[in-house]
Amino acid sequence: MLTILFDGVAYGMLLFVLACGLSVTLGLMNFVNLAHGAFAMAGGYITVVVVNRWGVPFLLGLPIAFVAGAVLGAVLERTLYVNLYAKPHLDQVLFTIGLVFMSVAGVDYIMGSSQQFVNIPSWLEGQINLGGVGIGRYRLMIIVLCGLLTIALQLILAKTRFGSRLRAAVDDQRVARGLGINVGAVFGLTFAFGSGLAALGGALGAQILGLDPIFPLKYLIYFLIVVTVGGTSSITGPFVASILLGIGDVAGKYYLPSLSAFVIYSIMIVMLLWRPQGLFSRSASR
């Protein structure tokens, strides 16, 4: 029981790192980015290449994945995404679906369609026993790492000048612009950072979520659930949403294996009906 809770929390933390970039993109620019998972997949594959083929230590592979993801995000944002902010949602959906298709086929070509695994160091394998509860070391590391990241994110958002600019821009883009905040630059940076986080999440999650070319499509719905249920006005919302989703999904798979996906989707639909703007969001919509 506690093991399930623990696994669920680890899973949820992972989902949060994967999806929090998306929630900012959506909240800041009202941009529907269905290709967010592609960055996570890129991070996962970069780690596979770097760790397995080049023999870089796993813990060094994670920051490499983050940086690579952030660079990839920055490049795509500056070249392609920037053309689409003013376009209707339909165009954004088409564009990002196109991007997903290209990334899926491209990765399939480069890495093959089979599932990939990252060689994790031996000290992360196996379980430790804490008061009768078996705890996977890898999952423990995820919780610690993602927990630290979350705290860091919260601090950046709450305490730094960049954070307050970002919050101002999310709250009201027009006024923020009027106050002299360069919303485009803030957004570009955030997008890159969010992509980097997604890549990091993909690298960490390769072991738990499984890494294959259809990753962006397979987990798209999870990211979207986190974002829509959590709302886009803070990072606490998505955080709580991902933890709940993680625990719910793991528990569902354990207790009702044949129904779990069904339960998750149904809960999502009900949730959206109940609070279309997200559980933790203000009622104001744009």
Added chain:
Amino acid sequence: MALAADSPPLAAEVTGFLTRRARWSLLEIAFWLLALASIWVFPSKHLILTEICIWAMFALSLDLILGYAGIISLGHAAFFGFGAFAAGLAAKYGYIQEPVIALVVAGLLAAALGFATSFLVLRGSDLTRLMVTFGVALVLSEIANKFSDITGGADGLQGIEIKPVLGRFQFDLYGHTGYVYALIVLFLMFVLARRVVRSPFGLSLQAIKGNALRSSAVGIAVNWRLVAIYTLAAGYAGLAGAVLAQTQQFASLEMFSIDRSADVLLILIIGGTGYLYGGLIGALIYRFAQDFLSDLSARYWQYWIGFVLIMMVLFGRVFGGILAALIIGVTVWFKLDTGTSLLITAATLLVLGVVREPLLKWTGSRWRRALAGLRRKPAGTSTGASHAGRA
């Protein structure tokens, strides 16, 4: 209504406007004559033409909600798959032997499902709609997977035996009967859809698409109109799925997948939304492009599909499509191997993204105006009254 009764000239004008809108143009008649002729002209291509017909029905259904009511759906395959399984199960377990009746029943069932889920779509923003539609498709797929002893699960529904249409025309191996059957169903669906969107009801939908708040201010019951069109579109998608299940004698879980929803979206975008022929033309282009691209690189044709989509978004549907075709044409012309061409297209895309703004400026307003005229033309010919509307 009261207004119309008070001022007869206005009523006459409105009636005249609606009648002109509903008139069949020569181009349309020619289109359908060509479709009819294809039965005799391309007898060896009937299997692929049947597939095109089915895609066209499906895209037509999406056009009703996307092109006319502005609802973005990422899970329209839900109704497609539902219709397919309804028809497939009806035939397999012998509930309904006669294909036409089974087809109608499958359509009605899908419409009922559409009605039930339409209330979910009314709430929230585009993103919520995306998720809810996507979620509905996933739930249905899960249900079908759960009852694998009935639906065949991951293997799909096999061993369907379809009885002759109207007890007379047996589906044959070469797809002749299937094609005529699909074409007739498509035509009937099209005529009905045309009637619906050209009616005052269709006009009110376009008003809602333009601005829901203002439409409700002029007295349009926004929610009920959306429910109605969503129900109809779901029924249409169900019919398309049912025809597929009947002509191919197979139904699978893949029919619920997001790939299918994305494909139909792409088809509609290729053909253009909001004038009904978009889905039909799009299906034709898509199916042949798919053939061509899978010849090019069987496993990676989705890459090209994605590329075309992005180009169409960046540079407009027509210009972008031509540009994408040119770039793909270049890679074919130089016989590049898959890796090089994937790399080159990706790089081209990035460069094009950067130069997009200056490029569009350079091509000039005149060129763009000419393009806009081109793009409007199909819609203009079919309505014939857009001028009257502006006058």
